[in-house]
Amino acid sequence: MYRSDPFVILTHDGAAKIANSEMRGGRVAMRHTPSEDAYIVDVVETAKDVRVQVAIPPEYTALKWGDALHAAQWMRQPVEGLNLHHLAMIRRPGISLAFHDFRSLVAGVNDPGNQLGLLITYDPDLSQEAIEVGVSTFAGWLVQRSGVRPIHIEVEPETVGLAQLTGAWPIEQLARHAVLVVGCGSIGGVAAEALAGYGVGTVELVDPDRFLWHNIIRHTLGPESVGRYKVDALKTHLDKRWPDQDFVAHRLDAVSDAHFLRSLIPKVDLVLCAADGIAPRRVVSHLSRRAGKPAVLACVLDHGSVGEIIRLRPTPRFGCLLCLRENLQDEGAMDAEADQELDYGIGRVHQPMTAVSPDLQYVGTLAAKTAVATLLESLHGDHTQRLPGEHAILGLRPTGDLASPFDVREAGDIRWRTVPSPRPDCPTCSAA
Ligand SMILES: [Zn+2]
Structure with a gap:
């Protein structure tokens, strides 16, 4: 032709x-x-x-x-x-x-x-x-x-969509799983889309905010969604793109509505938290541990110079977010949780962040990959989905002057580490 x-x-x-x-x-x-x-x-x-x-x-x-x-x-x-x-x-x-x-x-x-x-x-x-x-x-x-x-x-072929992957990727297994995405900003929106692309059957979306003009530059959503609740607009977008999967919108604040969040977590297989700030991440770490569910936390630190993914597994081997952060503090690393708050929570949310959209997409996609790999390895014994560790630090625009372990030096570098075992007195881990 x-x-x-x-x-x-x-x-x-x-x-x-x-x-x-x-x-x-x-x-x-x-x-x-x-x-x-x-x-x-x-x-x-x-x-x-x-x-x-x-x-x-x-x-x-x-x-x-x-x-x-x-x-x-x-x-x-x-x-x-x-x-x-x-x-x-x-x-x-x-x-x-x-x-x-x-x-x-x-x-x-x-x-x-x-x-x-x-x-x-x-x-x-x-x-x-x-x-x-x-x-x-x-x-x-x-x-x-x-x-x-x-x-x-x-x-037009008989089959279009995810069913085309039958036999090539475990879509039947993933179709039976549900993941709760807490925080539907730039990273969470991309993570939700990637979870759908991997074939996760149900993606539940949690966010209290509306989508506004300044969000457009970094988000999966576009001008058509301005003024809508992020969860509802994202559900509309995902329903259209992935018609065979379920998307559920919850207009909830992870912190002030924590009791609602608590009731959602037992119904899902994993929680992916991409919410900004200290408090929602602590809430997710605590509630998912108590519910016996793994959690994946994703964020960017130091004004977008590095990305971070933490996998929290509710086993005696691995501690919670606070156990990890306390351990890092003992090592003299930066206070990554406090770093999260610099741009947020003090009425300066419009302060331009330096992270550029594709860097956030990179972090969001790796967070979804971490979530899906965790489900496939832990629930289905798929050893091709074993990850190198529990804690990844990604170089986005690394300055190299952060204290270890955040001192990645090259863009695109990913450093994987483990997370420490639970502290004996940890209120989150000891009750598990
Ligand atoms: Zn702990």
Whole structure:
């Protein structure tokens, strides 16, 4: 196929209308979008002089462009093995048949005159062998007086969406899991989208805030969402993008509504916290530990110079957020929790943060990866999903002058460490 050849699209419904017709062939009307040089099968003649409108699912907006109708033709297996010839020809770029030769081979093909003729040949009786070598059930022909060339017909497949990954990625297992995302800002929004992309069946969203203009630059959401609650706007966005999964919006503040949050955590398999500030992270660390659920905490520190992911697992081996921070303090590291508050919680939330959107997306995606890997390894024994540690520090714009372990020196570097075991007197860990 030449790059300049027209592109013909046949939806599932259009293909079914041709396949189910009892005729040997009929007329087709295609809508043409000149800007894309794409033809979309719009009307099919299914019985003599009965022309039926083809359904195009509304989400395929681009397939609804273009008003110019173009007359074309379909035929059911006009010659034995024609679609096999189609394959042989399409693999030899530049080849074409003289119109008169094609017409003597394929009786009934319309004379295009000075126009561009398009023909779809349908062969329902292909052998398994033919299908395996790449012969198409629906083959296309560009019919011109100057010559006839094979073209590709793009048929809407039976399966689109996550189900395409069946057998290649454990989507069936992940479809049964639920993750609670606390904080739906830049990192949380990206994490929620990535969890959906990995196939997590239910993503519950927690955030008390509205989406405003200054959020647009760093968020998954855009201008269409300004003024809405972040959780509701994000749910709208995710429902549209991932129609087979469930998204639940909770307009809750992790701290002031902690008692509601407490009731949500037992129903999920993991909590991913991307909320800003000390308090919500402490609440998530405490409540998830008490509920016996793993938690993943994600943030950026030092004005976006480093990213941090912490995995908290409710086992005797690993302590909670406070156990980790106290341990770091003993080592002389910076107070990462207090660092979180510099831009927030003091009425200066509009102070521009230096972290740029893709850096936050990088942290959000790694947080989702950490969450999904934890589910797959711990609940399904998938050792390909074992992580190098519990605590990751990512270089985004590292200055290298932070105290260990935040002293990554290169952008893109990821340093993995473990988290210490619980302190004997820890109020969060000791009750677990
Ligand atoms: Zn602890």
